[in-house]
Amino acid sequence: MRAFANLLERLAFTPARNAKLRLLRHYLEQTPDPDRGYALAALTGDLKLRTVTPGLLRGLMVERVDEQLFAMSYDFVGDLAETIALLWDTDRNEDVPLTQAVALLSETGKAGLPAAIATMLDRLGPSQRLAFLKLATGNMRIGLSARMARMALADMGDPDVAQIEEIWHGLTPPYQPLFDWIAGGTRPEHAARAPFRPVMLSTPVDLDQLGAFDPADYVAEWKWDGIRVQAINDGGVRRLYSRTGEDISNSFPDLIEALNFDGTVDGELLVRRGEDVAVFGDLQKRLGRKQVGRGMLESHPAGLRVYDLMIWQGRDLRELPLMERRAVLEGADFGSNRIDVSPLLDFTTWDDLAALRADPPAAVIEGVMIKRRDSPYVGGRPRGPWFKWKRDPHVVDAVLLYAQRGHGKRSGFYSDFTFGLWEADQLVPVGKAYFGFTDEELRELDRFVRNNTTERFGPVRSVAPKLVLEVAFEGLNASGRHKSGVAMRFPRISRIRWDKPASEADHLSTLKAMIP
Amino acid sequence: MRADQILHPTPAGLYCPPGDFYIDPVRPVHRALITHGHGDHARSGHGAVLATRQTLEIMAIRYGEDFAGQRQAADEPLRIGDTTVSFHPAGHILGSAQIAVQPDRGPKIVVSGDYCRHPNPVSAPYEPVPCDIFVTEATFGLPVFRHPDPAGEMTRLLASMAEFPERHHLIGAYALGKAQRLIMLARQAGIDGPIAIHGALQRLCDYHLEQGIDLGPLVPATAKQVDAQLVIAPPSAFASAWVQRFRDPVIGFASGWMAVRARARQRGVELPLVISDHVDWPQVTRTIRELAPQEVWITHGAEDGLMRWCELQGIPARPLRLVGYEDEPE
Numbered sequence: 019m020r021a022f023a024n025l026l027e028r029l030a031f032t033p034a035r036n037a038k039l040r041l042l043r044h045y046l047e048q049t050p051d052p053d054r055g056y057a058l059a060a061l062t063g064d065l066k067l068r069t070v071t072p073g074l075l076r077g078l079m080v081e082r083v084d085e086q087l088f089a090m091s092y093d094f095v096g097d098l099a100e101t102i103a104l105l106w107d108t109d110r111n112e113d114v115p116l117t118q119a120v121a122l123l124s125e126t127g128k129a130g131l132p133a134a135i136a137t138m139l140d141r142l143g144p145s146q147r148l149a150f151l152k153l154a155t156g157n158m159r160i161g162l163s164a165r166m167a168r169m170a171l172a173d174m175g176d177p178d179v180a181q182i183e184e185i186w187h188g189l190t191p192p193y194q195p196l197f198d199w200i201a202g203g204t205r206p207e208h209a210a211r212a213p214f215r216p217v218m219l220s221t222p223v224d225l226d227q228l229g230a231f232d233p234a235d236y237v238a239e240w241k242w243d244g245i246r247v248q249a250i251n252d253g254g255v256r257r258l259y260s261r262t263g264e265d266i267s268n269s270f271p272d273l274i275e276a277l278n279f280d281g282t283v284d285g286e287l288l289v290r291r292g293e294d295v296a297v298f299g300d301l302q303k304r305l306g307r308k309q310v311g312r313g314m315l316e317s318h319p320a321g322l323r324v325y326d327l328m329i330w331q332g333r334d335l336r337e338l339p340l341m342e343r344r345a346v347l348e349g350a351d352f353g354s355n356r357i358d359v360s361p362l363l364d365f366t367t368w369d370d371l372a373a374l375r376a377d378p379p380a381a382v383i384e385g386v387m388i389k390r391r392d393s394p395y396v397g398g399r400p401r402g403p404w405f406k407w408k409r410d411p412h413v414v415d416a417v418l419l420y421a422q423r424g425h426g427k428r429s430g431f432y433s434d435f436t437f438g439l440w441e442a443d444q445l446v447p448v449g450k451a452y453f454g455f456t457d458e459e460l461r462e463l464d465r466f467v468r469n470n471t472t473e474r475f476g477p478v479r480s481v482a483p484k485l486v487l488e489v490a491f492e493g494l495n496a497s498g499r500h501k502s503g504v505a506m507r508f509p510r511i512s513r514i515r516w517d518k519p520a521s522e523a524d525h526l527s528t529l530k531a532m533i534p
Numbered sequence: 535m536r537a538d539q540i541l542h543p544t545p546a547g548l549y550c551p552p553g554d555f556y557i558d559p560v561r562p563v564h565r566a567l568i569t570h571g572h573g574d575h576a577r578s579g580h581g582a583v584l585a586t587r588q589t590l591e592i593m594a595i596r597y598g599e600d601f602a603g604q605r606q607a608a609d610e611p612l613r614i615g616d617t618t619v620s621f622h623p624a625g626h627i628l629g630s631a632q633i634a635v636q637p638d639r640g641p642k643i644v645v646s647g648d649y650c651r652h653p654n655p656v657s658a659p660y661e662p663v664p665c666d667i668f669v670t671e672a673t674f675g676l677p678v679f680r681h682p683d684p685a686g687e688m689t690r691l692l693a694s695m696a697e698f699p700e701r702h703h704l705i706g707a708y709a710l711g712k713a714q715r716l717i718m719l720a721r722q723a724g725i726d727g728p729i730a731i732h733g734a735l736q737r738l739c740d741y742h743l744e745q746g747i748d749l750g751p752l753v754p755a756t757a758k759q760v761d762a763q764l765v766i767a768p769p770s771a772f773a774s775a776w777v778q779r780f781r782d783p784v785i786g787f788a789s790g791w792m793a794v795r796a797r798a799r800q801r802g803v804e805l806p807l808v809i810s811d812h813v814d815w816p817q818v819t820r821t822i823r824e825l826a827p828q829e830v831w832i833t834h835g836a837e838d839g840l841m842r843w844c845e846l847q848g849i850p851a852r853p854l855r856l857v858g859y860e861d862e863p864e
Contacts, residue, residue, distance in 0.1 A: 031803060031804050031805065040697065041697065083677065084846060086842050087676070087842055090836075090839050090842070091678045094678065094794070095796070097795070100794070100795060101678060104679075104680070104793065104794075105678055144680070423773070425785075427781060429704075429777050429778075429782065429785060430774075430775065430780070464775075474773075476802070477800075477802045
């Protein structure tokens with residue numbers, strides 16, 4: 019568990035994605051089975067263990083440490099597991115296999131648990147104690163998605179991410195067949211029904227680039243501002259996956275119940291009320307919930323707008339040209355009024371399409387999708403067959419308020435910018451952006467921050483409110499969590515307005531008027 | 535004479551009436567006894583300064599030769615007024631000392647200054663001095679602070695340097711003491727090649743060399759291209775544009791505070807190294823047990839934790855609540 023504890027600590031403090039991937043890959047390469055499989059499952063949240071309550075841990079501690087000293091310590095450290103890991107008094111520092119810790123936490127009965135945990139803590143050094151306690155409380159908080167875990171696995175051997183994704187959902191910890199396959203063995207068979215299939219992605223395009231193509235070779239449809247999903251009913255096993263292969267079935271029981279077909283379909287998850295499609299903000303309220311209340315199911319009903327069929331009634335359609343799949347799609351019966359088909363748009367020239375894109379019939383449309391008529395369904399992001407032509411972003415002129423130092427390649431540079439808009443004579447923070455500018459502009463912004471600092475709070479500086487930034491963003495949600503009452507999606511700095519005085523920046527009311 | 539007539543806190547610092555001197559005063563005074571060269575203990579502008587020879591030399595490097603009206607090296611016990619004072623190694627940084635004050639009548643008081651009992655290649659080891667009243671710091675005065683073996687922390691640094699060989703490792707360390715200790719720890723861990731140091735460390739590293747501490751090959755980290763993977767700099771350098779010369783560095787920090795994750799996060803550190811020049815909880819409690827003083831006075835830090843421990847042990851203790859000392863000085 020020493021290597022696992024080291025890995026956890028490094029991951030917790032490493033902000034850069036590539037560095038995280040390297041740490042994880044090295045760990046997986048150097049750690050034997052089954053420890054590495056359990057570690058992987060612990061990191062991605064797929065390890066189901068008995069959850070140890072904070073009360074149990076506190077109880078262990080007050081038997082060993084003066085209650086006042088414990089309270090002062092907890093107050094200083096701020097995290098119960100960490101406080102206990104630091105306070106536990108032992109000179110031993112054994113390298114206990116992670117598998118032993120996992121066995122303890124999955125097999126020990128409730129009555130024996132406190133003593134078993136204490137015995138384990140007695141054997142471990144401080145960072146291992148923390149790793150063990152995080153495992154026991156089911157609270158890794160490491161920010162590692164299952165997608166990243168699969169990317170690290172793909173770096174270890176021949177199978178690529180798409181191939182690993184395809185079998186991932188049939189696997190269980192500690193993933194021995196997967197590691198064997200990566201090491202050159204045979205590919206594990208689909209162990210479970212309703213596996214995730216790699217999704218076909220599009221590349222961005224604009225009118226100039228489209229000019230090189232013949233519009234007759236393409237079809238177009240609206241680009242819906244929902245969530246791309248893969249919905250499956252495989253012999254009665256129903257699943258809903260995000261486009262990165264996360265299983266989100268639990269958040270959408272109403273849609274799961276409506277998957278009355280036999281196949282694997284590609285479409286957009288939307289909140290729908292009758293014929294109307296709700297804005298993204300409504301859909302967001304349904305995300306990330308382990309359980310959805312009855313009220314939410316009624317006020318925010320989920321629906322699916324299908325645009326492609328991958329497997330239908332036992333037949334894999336992915337090799338067929340798009341228009342042949344489309345013919346099957348248009349004749350399909352999905353068995354529920356929550357599911358319908360994304361219609362094709364009527365256009366002859368790219369200018370026709372530009373006109374449609376400029377004036378969509380609903381706020382929830384964020385542009386158009388353009389697909390080659392003869393394109394087979396290919397997982398990944400092939401260049402060419404599918405394009406997304408998003409509507410132009412919204413922009414506001416905001417005032418730079420705070421800047422935070424960046425990490426990695428931006429170490430030493432103030433690169434994360436908080437900006438605000440006017441409300442009466444106050445500037446209210448409305449968002450944060452850390453991209454959109456060139457390296458040269460970053461140097462200029464950094465210099466501005468250093469020369470105009472008014473206060474410092476650790477890595478953050480507040481700056482004199484005088485620089486105007488043009489901020490582009492894709493959409494807006496009303497938000498109770500933000501002081502301004504709005505949350506921007508994908509905000510980035512599109513221009514630095516060195517020329518514009520801060521007093522002429524936009525007002526919060528302008529932004530609020532853009533909420534759909 | 536009562537203990538608090540021999541030594542008591544004033545706004546300028548700890549004052550000793552029978553000797554008419556201050557210890558580590560935070561304001562200019564006519565006569566100062568100084569435990570060690572960190573900026574919050576050793577300030578310039580006093581009338582006369584008594585300290586170890588190394589502390590005096592360090593003050594001259596930091597503040598210029600005219601840092602005080604007069605200076606005297608504390609080589610042996612010395613009569614001052616109605617007291618005898620002596621200096622004893624504290625194990626904190628080069629030249630650091632505890633100051634023992636023996637009044638002609640009354641209890642003997644030892645002011646330990648900042649002290650540390652982990653072996654430290656850049657400092658003479660801490661020497662226990664029997665006393666009636668022990669004046670201790672409590673920088674890490676909570677039982678969560680058990681500083682690990684520094685060799686283990688260096689293993690983590692080496693592992694990271696091997697894992698990311700293309701990235702500079704920039705480790706923040708206070709310019710006096712911690713930086714040189716870190717360099718020595720790196721040498722002990724097997725880093726033989728050049729180590730780059732920030733310009734602010736140069737003169738103090740030179741001084742350690744003069745004192746016979748072989749820091750090995752050092753190169754300046756001021757050039758545009760820095761040819762050493764390990765770079766040591768004072769923490770303040772990380773907020774300056776100096777960092778921008780490094781492409782995608784791993785930023786580390788060597789401090790006792792790094793044991794607590796929230797503290798490391800506040801600093802934006804990618805590689806926290808728990809290396810401290812202060813006593814941790816086991817050391818401070820062991821020291822008090824060994825010395826068995828009649829009373830413990832606590833200068834600064836987490837005094838509540840140590841007060842509680844003394845209470846549980848039945849040792850009279852009181853906080854001096856001295857202001858002006860930093861948690862871990864720069």
